[in-house]
Amino acid sequence: MSTRGPKRPPALTPEESRFLDGTLPPEEAKRLEREIAADPARSDALASYRRAVGLWRDDAERGAVAPEQIADKVLAAVGRGEAGGAAGIPTWYAVAAMLMISVGVLGTAFSQNLRPKRVLPPASSIQGTLIETLVDEHFMAPEDFVAPADEEGR
Amino acid sequence: MPSAARSQSPAHPRELPSARIRATRGVSPDRALQDLWVARLREGCTETLREVVDAFTERLSAVVSGILRDRDAVEDVVQETFVKAFYRIHGFKGTSSLYTWLYRVAVNASKDYIKSRKRRPAASLEDLPTPATLMPSTGRPPIEGLEQREIRVRVHAAIARLPLRFRTVLALREIEGMAYHEIAAVLNLSLGTVESRLFRARRRLRSLLSRDPDLGLPGGSSAHATRSGRKGTS
Numbered sequence: 001m002s003t004r005g006p007k008r009p010p011a012l013t014p015e016e017s018r019f020l021d022g023t024l025p026p027e028e029a030k031r032l033e034r035e036i037a038a039d040p041a042r043s044d045a046l047a048s049y050r051r052a053v054g055l056w057r058d059d060a061e062r063g064a065v066a067p068e069q070i071a072d073k074v075l076a077a078v079g080r081g082e083a084g085g086a087a088g089i090p091t092w093y094a095v096a097a098m099l100m101i102s103v104g105v106l107g108t109a110f111s112q113n114l115r116p117k118r119v120l121p122p123a124s125s126i127q128g129t130l131i132e133t134l135v136d137e138h139f140m141a142p143e144d145f146v147a148p149a150d151e152e153g154r
Numbered sequence: 155m156p157s158a159a160r161s162q163s164p165a166h167p168r169e170l171p172s173a174r175i176r177a178t179r180g181v182s183p184d185r186a187l188q189d190l191w192v193a194r195l196r197e198g199c200t201e202t203l204r205e206v207v208d209a210f211t212e213r214l215s216a217v218v219s220g221i222l223r224d225r226d227a228v229e230d231v232v233q234e235t236f237v238k239a240f241y242r243i244h245g246f247k248g249t250s251s252l253y254t255w256l257y258r259v260a261v262n263a264s265k266d267y268i269k270s271r272k273r274r275p276a277a278s279l280e281d282l283p284t285p286a287t288l289m290p291s292t293g294r295p296p297i298e299g300l301e302q303r304e305i306r307v308r309v310h311a312a313i314a315r316l317p318l319r320f321r322t323v324l325a326l327r328e329i330e331g332m333a334y335h336e337i338a339a340v341l342n343l344s345l346g347t348v349e350s351r352l353f354r355a356r357r358r359l360r361s362l363l364s365r366d367p368d369l370g371l372p373g374g375s376s377a378h379a380t381r382s383g384r385k386g387t388s
Contacts, residue, residue, distance in 0.1 A: 056310065056313055063219035064213070066211070
């Protein structure tokens with residue numbers, strides 16, 4: 001016994017999206033139309049999509065504002081110079097923020113240049129010192145090695 | 155609406171259906187008139203601003219209404235769009251038409267509105283969508299079945315769950331009937347991105363609709379099928 005729920009409609013394909021837009025070439029559109037007609041699940045899904053978008057569009061068009069509702073308000077706002085200031089604010093904020101960031105970056109760079117620089121010994125001298133130390137510690141010549149007994153006998 | 159010539163779309167296959175959609179909805183001022191308006195707006199002519207408001211308010215507000223849902227907000231955003239356009243007209247380079255530029259300003263104003271809503275303190279119960287806020291109150295047939303009304307609310311709820319970028323591109327295409335190249339100009343995207351975003355938006359919407367068993371509505375709207383170029387021919 002199957003525990004699956006109702007079969008979900010197939011996902012929309014790019015071809016179907018172009019079909020909805022009417023941008024498929026006519027021959028392809030006719031072929032796809034035949035395929036969709038032969039598949040009830042696809043057909044229902046497309047119809048459902050169209051219906052939903054149709055309802056959405058109808059409501060959006062009904063929600064449209066009439067020009068006379070806002071024309072006077074727009075002209076009054078322009079007369080008061082409202083958007084000029086409001087529109088300019090983000091620009092000034094951005095300029096101020098950029099200036100502050102620039103000052104911070106330049107200040108940091110400048111202060112680092114003023115610090116006294118540590119003078120390191122040349123790499124060759126470091127290398128020489130290290131090699132000498134290693135040789136001295138690990139490669140002692142046999143004549144330099146003195147056994148404790150010999151030491152006592154001396 | 156001004157008695158201007160209908161907008162002529164180029165004879166590209168992608169543009170033909172949209173031109174047909176627009177032809178069913180009313181006139182669109184041609185490019186020459188739009189350029190003239192731009193020149194006059196740059197001179198600060200408020201009478202021209204009134205003409206622009208008259209020409210574009212209905213269509214612009216329908217798209218904003220599809221994006222925002224809140225009727226009061228729609229009026230504010232559309233009003234703000236025209237005021238901003240008037241003050242920013244000197245920054246308009248004229249590479250696109252006034253029509254697409256106005257939609258760009260309106261889409262950005264809608265985004266700003268949504269951002270400002272998000273910045274508000276925790277939502278109260280009044281902020282939750284209700285049938286009254288989801289649906290405009292005017293123009294509704296006086297007798298509409300409860301079932302039909304409920305379906306509308308569910309459709310709007312599904313639309314509201316779409317990410318803003320998807321809702322915007324769908325509104326420009328499905329409500330305004332813009333061609334791909336116009337949507338690309340409004341949203342500053344490539345044609346390929348517009349096409350793929352439309353596809354992803356539709357796929358998401360269909361997925362959302364399919365989760366609601368009551369929205370498996372047999373028999374699509376024939377009016378819409380005609381308007382969206384169902385036959386795929388020009």
